[in-house]
Amino acid sequence: MSAARETKLATSDELGLLPKCLPQHIAVIMDGNGRWAQSRNLPRIEGHRRGVASVRRTVEACAQLGIGQLTLYCLSSENWKRPQQELDFLMHLLEQYLIEERQTIMQNNLAVAVIGRRDGIPPQVQEEMDRTISLSAGNTGTRLCLAINYGGRVEIVDAVRRIAQRVRDGRMGIEQITEALFAQHLYTAGMPDPDLLIRTAGEMRVSNFLLWQISYAELWVTPRCWPDFRPEDLYQALRDFASRQRRFGGLPGK
Structure with a gap:
């Protein structure tokens, strides 16, 4: 069954949530690709490959809901410690995503941004970053921010x-x-700043991600590894977010 048939993307009305109850900026720590693969006796890179489908589903679900910004933690500045073969594959996967998803990005009116240092990013990947950023600059829908070689x-x-x-x-x-x-x-x-920080794979830490910006973000952690993350999980996070009372250091109702 294709990803498109797994879940019908919902509007805020269909979720029973008022638009004002939705976060305007969602940040996601996409964790667990390697563990997902290893638990199935697959190479780690297969987990990263399957994770791209979760990115696509999540991006489209946020666009459908009118979320103002979605920031995805794609590659941390610490990830360079991983085996070179895995890093090479991640760079290839990123380049491939930027090329193959351009049509979807434009169809969904997404504006792409990239944060992080450019050091170490292959020139051809940087070129595709810049091309996608430039192409989508005039779009007025969800801003898709990719954190690449990023450290808080x-x-x-x-x-x-x-x-x-x-x-x-x-x-x-x-x-x-x-x-x-x-x-x-x-x-x-x-x-x-992010209103909601989602982390997959059950780890209870922020991993050097948006340290300044998440000061008042609501945290939502799921045990699901990123390749298994579905729009239903996003919707559950949004319902949970809508039920919380954000105080920003103040007292309830003040």
Whole structure:
């Protein structure tokens, strides 16, 4: 059975949720590809391959719901420690995704963005990134943000360096540094903070992902490995999110 027939993508009305109850920015730590493959006596790269189908389903489900932004943790800055064969396959898979999904990206009115350092990313992959970003720049639907060679600590260090350079050059005084200004120097400048952080494969940690931005995000963890993640799981997370009372450090009802 094809992925398209597994689940009919739902609207917020069909889920019984008001649009105002939905998160406007969902961030996802797509964990468990390797474990999914190993549990089936398959090579780890097969887990990554199957994970692409989950990306496609999740992206289309978010677009259908009108989610403002979906940020996917595709490759962390720590993932370079993995075997070279696996890294080469991940780069190939990323390049293939950027090429093959362009039509779907345009059909779903998605605007693609990429955050993270470009160091180590093969030139041909960078070219496909830039081509997809440019092609989709005018789209007005869900922003699909791919975190590639991304690390939350590195992002913060890079922001500090940029601000320090401006202070040293006399373009800014120390007293001008605020939370808002700091956020403008992050990779995610101009993007809203995540309202909901989803993590698959049951791990209870944030893995150096969007450390500044998830300060007030609601966390939702599922034991399912990423290749098994379906729109039904996303909908369950959204219902759970809608039932929570977000306080942002304040008291209920205040």
